[in-house]
Amino acid sequence: MSAExxxxxxxxxxxxxxxxxxxxxxxxxxxxxxxxxxAALRHGLVEAPALCWLLALLPYIPATLALQAFLxxxxxxxxxxxxxxxxxxxxxxxxxxxxxGGYPLLERVGAPTLGADGLVVLLAILYAGGRWGxxxxxx
Numbered sequence: 783m784s785a786e787x788x789x790x791x792x793x794x795x796x797x798x799x800x801x802x803x804x805x806x807x808x809x810x811x812x813x814x815x816x817x818x819x820x821a822a823l824r825h826g827l828v829e830a831p832a833l834c835w836l837l838a839l840l841p842y843i844p845a846t847l848a849l850q851a852f853l854x855x856x857x858x859x860x861x862x863x864x865x866x867x868x869x870x871x872x873x874x875x876x877x878x879x880x881x882x883g884g885y886p887l888l889e890r891v892g893a894p895t896l897g898a899d900g901l902v903v904l905l906a907i908l909y910a911g912g913r914w915g916x917x918x919x920x921x
Contacts (some may be wrong), residue, residue, distance in 0.1 A: 801855035808848035873912030
């Protein structure tokens with residue numbers, strides 16, 4: 783490998799880390815706004831309807847920016863990283879599809895109700911677990 787190619791590989795890995803950090807930062811901001819908004823609305827800290835709507839819609843801004851950052855990460859990632867991400871997303875989607883499709887039956891026989899926020903957490907855990915497990919296979 784030439785020195786020029788070595789530099790390119792190094793900068794791609796660095797760029798992957800930069801892009802991944804951007805996704806993480808936007809998702810962290812989304813989580814903070816989501817949890818703060820949920821708590822404020824649940825405890826009646828905001829009463830004006832317009833402010834309630836603003837509080838409920840505010841997390842969509844960092845969520846949209848996280849999606850943009852994630853898509854950029856995928857476009858700019860090397861082939862192995864793209865393959866890992868695709869397989870992790872497919873794993874999370876497939877598991878979520880099975881669980882979401884079957885869980886209402888479990889609720890009918892006494893399982894606790896799983897709201898949309900629980901489904902989001904479940905999807906995130908499945909994606910993270912899938913990504914970790916798939917990445918281990920390539921080490």
